[in-house]
Amino acid sequence: MNLFRTIFLAFTIVAVLGVSYVAYRGAAPDTSGRQVSLRTGSGGNSGFFGFGRVK
Amino acid sequence: MSLAAATTSVNCTSCGAGLDVLGGGRVMVHICPYCGAELDVQDNYAVIAKFDGLKRPDSPFRIGMSGKIRGAEYTVIGMLEFRERYRGQTWTWIDHQLYSPTHGYAWLTIEDGHLVFTRRYRRPVWLSEGQVERADHPPTITIDGERYRYYETSTGEITFAEGEFTWAPKIGDKTTTVTVLADEAMLGFSETNQEREVYRSELVDSAEVSASFGVSTPPVPQGVHPMTPYQSGGNDRFMLITSLIALVACIVLGFFFDNRTGTVVGDPIVLETRQIPAAVPITIPNVTGPVRLTFDGTPYVTPTLANPPSIPVYARASIDLAHPDGRSVSEAPRRAVVTVGGQRQGAAAGSRNHTELVFPSAMAGDYQLNLRWSGQGPTSANTLAGFEGEITSASQLHFAEGNVTIRTYAGISSGYWLYRLAIVFVILAIIALLGKWNFNRKRWSGSDWTSED
Structure with a gap:
């Protein structure tokens, strides 16, 4: 495997794993900082595509 | 030579x-x-x-x-x-x-x-x-x-x-x-x-x-000849496939984390509508990640008194967040409301019956929730005063017997940044495709074909 592929694969793995950890921690624009945010709708986490549900 | x-x-x-x-x-x-x-x-x-x-x-x-x-x-x-x-x-x-x-x-x-x-x-x-x-x-x-x-x-x-x-x-x-x-x-x-x-x-x-042929000073190729073979060494293909796999992984993981909506912490607080206006003390636990406070108003209550309303009636309760000493929390949203009633019998609760407040982990602590009526409808069915005095008609009872349930969730994840990362991999996949496209554009740049549209 050449250098480009090695670096690109490493970047991909680190990016997916790192962002997955951030996602696991529940980070999102409305859960950062010190603002209490309001969500309306059918509930759940209301992610990027609005998926999620009330448990 | x-x-x-x-x-x-x-x-x-x-x-x-x-x-x-x-x-x-x-x-x-x-x-x-x-x-x-x-x-x-x-x-x-x-x-x-x-x-x-x-x-x-x-x-x-x-x-x-x-x-x-x-x-x-x-x-x-x-x-x-x-x-x-x-x-x-x-x-x-x-x-x-x-x-x-x-x-x-x-x-x-x-x-x-x-x-x-x-x-x-x-x-x-x-x-x-x-x-x-x-x-x-x-x-x-x-x-x-x-x-x-x-x-x-x-x-x-x-x-x-x-x-x-x-x-x-x-x-x-x-x-x-x-x-x-x-x-x-x-x-x-x-x-x-x-x-x-x-x-x-x-x-x-x-x-x-x-x-x-024994040529001592061979000609040096300049630029891309139309017949120059595409030589990426397979890097663009590797980049394309890797990006697509990562893209799928991001979307799947995003779905997974978006559906990890947390688990209930403590007992739900049930607030009867007859008790509103009310001040409810709550504690936001100090946990990793955000905490979600949900408000679910009863979607429909079967009328039991005479003269029931011909259409479902509703009332909205405004939600204000305050410190335990009554001071308003400046970082809280100003227009949080939850609706009680308004849904037809047997129908699923509509979106207005559900409201959430999401607290970042930095906002853990004790708070006070102030709920008060802010509106009702339809106008002919009842009056706001009805909740503060004697209940005289089924239209008032219709949601005077309902309640608002408050639950606290922790252990919440979010797919938000994974979806953003998926967009990055879409861009990388496009770049991988553009490599060959750009090469072909150079190959064909000398063509004299012109479309006469």
Whole structure:
């Protein structure tokens, strides 16, 4: 495997794993900082595509 | 390199110079490099034309040089220079006539430092200039498993000639060639006043061929030749596949984390509507990640008194967040409301019956929730005062018997940043595709096809 592929694969793995950890921690624009945010709708986490549900 | 061995020679019948005979039995003319006389090989080297004052073009390949191309031994037996003028621009290129005792005649052309190897193509295929001019789209030809698309039409004029040829070139002779291009080959349909020929051209390795012919200063290829093969080393394909796999992983993980909506912490708080307005103390636990506070208003309550309303009625409770001492929390939203009632019997709760407050982990602590009525409807069904006094009608009871349930969730994840990362991988996949697209754009940049829309 050449250098480009090695670096690109490493970047991909680190990016997916790192962002997955951030996602696991529940980070999102409305859960950062010190603002209490309001969500309306059918509930759940209301992610990027609005998926999620009330448990 | 070597000068072709075992050559015979003749004397120029015009100037007497010794001329090596290298070209095999199909040679028709021999143009003397010393005096420019064109000699008829079939007629005892009789002079049939004379080209005076020609300037020899600068080429590292000289007549008599031998070397290997595609595994066959060839000798340079002649050299032609062509010039094309079009719309004020001038192009020149040099064709070297080659001869191999085993493989016959061929051409080696220098184009922008690239070496192009050309042989006769003996297939029943033809594309004329007229066909191209009448076509609405670039003409294509599929033959021998290769798909060729129209590239250009050029008319070259001979400006220099010397050596042996299988035809009789004349200075000023013009040849019109229609060229079609496949991935790594070209077909040229050449037409002069006398004949039609089809040629197939391929790029050859400039350094390798030059070394084989003993050329000390090989031509240096400039830019992308139309026949240059795409050489990414597979990196673009690797980048594309990796990006697509990562893209799918991000979306799947995003779904997974988006559905990890947390678990209830502590007991739910049920607030009867009769108790509103009310101040409810709550504690936001200090946990990793955000905490979600949900408010669910009863969607529908079956009326039990006389004169029930004909349509579902509703009331909205505003939600204010305050510190335990009653001070308003400045970081809280101002327009949080939850609806009680309003849904038809048996129907699923609508979105207005559900509201959430999301606390970042930095906002853990004790708070007070103030709920008060902020509106109701429809107007004819009830009045706000009804909740504060005696209940007199079913329309009031309809949601006076409902409640608001408050739950606290922790252990929440979010797919938000994974979806953003997925967009990055979409862009990377597009970049991987653009690599080949951009290469092809350069390959075809010299095409003279224009769509007349």
